[in-house]
Amino acid sequence: MTFRAQHLLGIEHLRPEEITTLLDLADRYANENRQRRSHKDILAGLTQINMFFENSTRTQASFELAGKRLGADVMNMTMQASSIKKGETLIDTALTLNAMHPDLLVVRHPNSGAVDLLSQKVNCAVLNAGDGRHEHPTQALLDALTIRRAKGRLHRLSVAICGDILHSRVARSNIMLLGKMENRIRLIAPPTLMPAGVTEFGVEVFHDMREGLRDVDVVMMLRLQKERMDGGFVPSEREYYHRYGLDAEKLSYAKEDAIVMHPGPMNRGVEIDGTIADDINRSVIQTQVEMGVAVRMAAMDLLARNLRARRGAELQNEKGIMV
Amino acid sequence: MTELLFTNARLIDPVAITDSAGWILIKNGKIAATGEETPPDTKGTVIDCGGQCIAPGIIDIGVKVSEPGERHKESFHSAGLAAAAGGVTTIVTRADTLPVIDTPETLEFVARRAAEDSAVNVLPMAALTKGREGNEMSEIGFLQDAGAVAFSDGLRVVSKTKVLSRALTYARSLDALVIGHVQEPQLSEGAVATKGKFASLRGLPDVSPMAERMGLDRDISLLEMTGAKYHVDQLTTARALPALERAKRNGLDITAGVSIHHLTLNEFDVADYRTFFKLTPPLRAEEDRLAVIDALRSGLIDILCSMHTPQDEESKRLPFEEAASGAVGLETLLPASLRLYHAGHLTLPELFRALSLNPARRLGLKSGRLLEGAPADLILFDPDAPFILDRATLRSKSKNTPFDGARMQGKVIGTWVNGARVFGDG
Numbered sequence: 001m002t003f004r005a006q007h008l009l010g011i012e013h014l015r016p017e018e019i020t021t022l023l024d025l026a027d028r029y030a031n032e033n034r035q036r037r038s039h040k041d042i043l044a045g046l047t048q049i050n051m052f053f054e055n056s057t058r059t060q061a062s063f064e065l066a067g068k069r070l071g072a073d074v075m076n077m078t079m080q081a082s083s084i085k086k087g088e089t090l091i092d093t094a095l096t097l098n099a100m101h102p103d104l105l106v107v108r109h110p111n112s113g114a115v116d117l118l119s120q121k122v123n124c125a126v127l128n129a130g131d132g133r134h135e136h137p138t139q140a141l142l143d144a145l146t147i148r149r150a151k152g153r154l155h156r157l158s159v160a161i162c163g164d165i166l167h168s169r170v171a172r173s174n175i176m177l178l179g180k181m182e183n184r185i186r187l188i189a190p191p192t193l194m195p196a197g198v199t200e201f202g203v204e205v206f207h208d209m210r211e212g213l214r215d216v217d218v219v220m221m222l223r224l225q226k227e228r229m230d231g232g233f234v235p236s237e238r239e240y241y242h243r244y245g246l247d248a249e250k251l252s253y254a255k256e257d258a259i260v261m262h263p264g265p266m267n268r269g270v271e272i273d274g275t276i277a278d279d280i281n282r283s284v285i286q287t288q289v290e291m292g293v294a295v296r297m298a299a300m301d302l303l304a305r306n307l308r309a310r311r312g313a314e315l316q317n318e319k320g321i322m323v
Numbered sequence: 324m325t326e327l328l329f330t331n332a333r334l335i336d337p338v339a340i341t342d343s344a345g346w347i348l349i350k351n352g353k354i355a356a357t358g359e360e361t362p363p364d365t366k367g368t369v370i371d372c373g374g375q376c377i378a379p380g381i382i383d384i385g386v387k388v389s390e391p392g393e394r395h396k397e398s399f400h401s402a403g404l405a406a407a408a409g410g411v412t413t414i415v416t417r418a419d420t421l422p423v424i425d426t427p428e429t430l431e432f433v434a435r436r437a438a439e440d441s442a443v444n445v446l447p448m449a450a451l452t453k454g455r456e457g458n459e460m461s462e463i464g465f466l467q468d469a470g471a472v473a474f475s476d477g478l479r480v481v482s483k484t485k486v487l488s489r490a491l492t493y494a495r496s497l498d499a500l501v502i503g504h505v506q507e508p509q510l511s512e513g514a515v516a517t518k519g520k521f522a523s524l525r526g527l528p529d530v531s532p533m534a535e536r537m538g539l540d541r542d543i544s545l546l547e548m549t550g551a552k553y554h555v556d557q558l559t560t561a562r563a564l565p566a567l568e569r570a571k572r573n574g575l576d577i578t579a580g581v582s583i584h585h586l587t588l589n590e591f592d593v594a595d596y597r598t599f600f601k602l603t604p605p606l607r608a609e610e611d612r613l614a615v616i617d618a619l620r621s622g623l624i625d626i627l628c629s630m631h632t633p634q635d636e637e638s639k640r641l642p643f644e645e646a647a648s649g650a651v652g653l654e655t656l657l658p659a660s661l662r663l664y665h666a667g668h669l670t671l672p673e674l675f676r677a678l679s680l681n682p683a684r685r686l687g688l689k690s691g692r693l694l695e696g697a698p699a700d701l702i703l704f705d706p707d708a709p710f711i712l713d714r715a716t717l718r719s720k721s722k723n724t725p726f727d728g729a730r731m732q733g734k735v736i737g738t739w740v741n742g743a744r745v746f747g748d749g
Contacts, residue, residue: 113596133526
């Protein structure tokens with residue numbers, strides 16, 4: 001098995017063969033989920049804590065379901081209301097949790113790098129469920145699996161990522177993953193929502209949708225948050241939709257069989273036309289949600305195997321010392 | 324009459340820009356004579372330097388001693404020990420304490436505590452505006468009488484241009500030095516990294532390096548209006564340098580400094596969100612670092628400092644955006660500066676021009692030179708001695724150095740303040 005990581009903190013530190021291993025396993029889980037086959041033994045006896053310092057319905061539900069399907073004991077903690085308000089630091093929270101001996105810790109945090117920091121202070125496997133603008137690795141992996149199942153491959157595809165790239169951890173993780181798997185990446189956004197220096201990441205940059213979408217295989221839309229629409233980064237919702245919203249006319253510039261993706265939740269009529277989102281011939285948005293559970297099952301399965309192997313080795317060492 | 328004679332020394336003279344073998348004689352805490360030939364006879368102590376370097380002690384402008392208010396981070400005692408061990412013989416302290424040093428009464432507290440506890444000279448700065456709030460100027464005259472050597476709101480920009488213009492006009496009438504932090508405050512709001520590939524990769528809120536030039540341009544215009552005596556605490560970007568050059572050429576009374584961290588580190592050193600590398604301004608691109616080193620060598624940038632900013636572990640062990648900014652530097656200023664010497668960027672006399680002579684000139688001090696009559700604030704050091712820095716060994720109460728585990732060269736053998744040994748054996 002080629003998956004050595006102790007945590008899943010980002011795509012940046014994964015090697016291409018690790019990504020393939022994870023996707024292969026997730027692909028199997030996806031099929032078996034459809035057959036309603038049970039895997040309650042995989043994480044039996046392990047405790048999974050979902051710690052979300054930022055609101056999330058979909059990702060948290062997906063992680064919870066993935067854990068439960070594999071037989072883990074799952075606990076959800078929503079943090080913004082409790083200890084953070086009392087001035088407890090992230091490290092203290094981590095140490096407190098660590099003392100409860102969890103095995104898998106799923107963390108979302110509004111600050112870039114916060115999940116990294118937390119992972120240094122605990123001795124369980126940590127999964128990043130999104131940190132600030134930095135990374136959201138399971139989202140990129142579920143996108144990759146969706147693309148691979150729809151297109152039959154995950155290399156030499158032309159993928160357009162459109163929308164609020166500046167604030168998007170989904171975009172960053174996807175740029176890294178698709179780049180590692182040798183795809184051609186195009187970023188399309190108004191200049192105010194494009195991060196600086198991105199051309200150095202080996203991507204092509206466009207400010208015009210039609211030009212950017214020309215002949216792509218995959219169109220990946222990003223969510224634009226309401227508070228960024230009114231004059232802050234773009235002049236208005238309607239101007240944004242006019243210039244960057246995905247409608248049938250703009251989509252016609254992509255390949256005929258191009259698929260449309262969105263990480264959700266969607267703003268219909270802002271970044272994407274509702275009829276496209278619902279078009280079963282083009283949109284794979286529901287498949288993304290389905291693959292999300294499978295990818296998270298695979299990620300937790302692989303990390304738990306490494307965790308058990310590590311603990312086994314530690315136990316051996318201790319015994320060795322006693323003899 | 325006490326005498327002290329250093330023989331067999333390598334004299335680093337930043338006035339003549341020479342680096343030559345010689346001796347130096349101290350009488351009553353002052354330099355009495357120097358020479359290259361046979362040293363004179365003396366009844367006092369003789370120190371054989373073994374061919375190692377003697378240079379004027381470092382004058383570090385912008386040191387944060389966390390007294391009053393946060394003595395657990397740094398006290399005059401610990402800062403004094405760190406300075407002596409680092410070859411810093413004069414620290415010029417910042418006013419951004421709790422409470423802010425903005426009245427003669429708080430300034431007198433600092434002067435008293437420094438005299439009681441510090442091993443090296445302490446010259447205090449005072450805030451330019453009350454509470455460093457940027458609304459009303461502080462009592463510049465009274466504070467000057469009480470011993471303030473410069474006026475600065477530290478890393479906070481006086482964003483109201485009218486307030487700054489009046490403060491500069493008033494300071495001009497007293498010939499008081501104003502030290503400014505140049506950064507367009509609105510553009511840089513919330514930023515913790517320099518705009519570019521690294522910040523984008525790490526998803527950190529960033530600011531264009533141009534914000535520094537915007538801040539500098541405004542202040543230069545105000546200097547043309549007011550004729551005030553002004554020093555930029557840190558200039559760290561290539562694009563700000565031509566503006567400084569023009570201002571100097573136009574005869575404005577302006578000088579500029581830079582922190583050693585911005586000359587020896589760049590934005591990529593932050594790596595995986597290492598908060599000990601979080602500084603204000605943020606670390607810059609490599610091209611900026613090299614351009615600023617060039618400016619230091621040419622003399623366009625006058626002063627090299629540590630921007631010593633003690634922070635406890637608690638305030639650094641946070642997500643990068645929330646972590647406190649700043650690094651300690653009193654003990655690492657010299658070995659880090661010597662990286663510039665070992666890399667062939669600056670000679671030793673050029674380095675000490677920026678570390679000792681220029682700060683002395685800017686503050687109107689007689690120290691910073693190896694000249695007859697100057698106070699015997701001296702350091703003896705080996706510029707080549709290699710070591711690996713262990714932050715636990717730092718004398719500062721706070722250990723937030725970006726150089727932990729770094730390979731460095733250069734060790735202070737002895738430090739003297741007014742002819743009295745404050746660091747080293749003997």
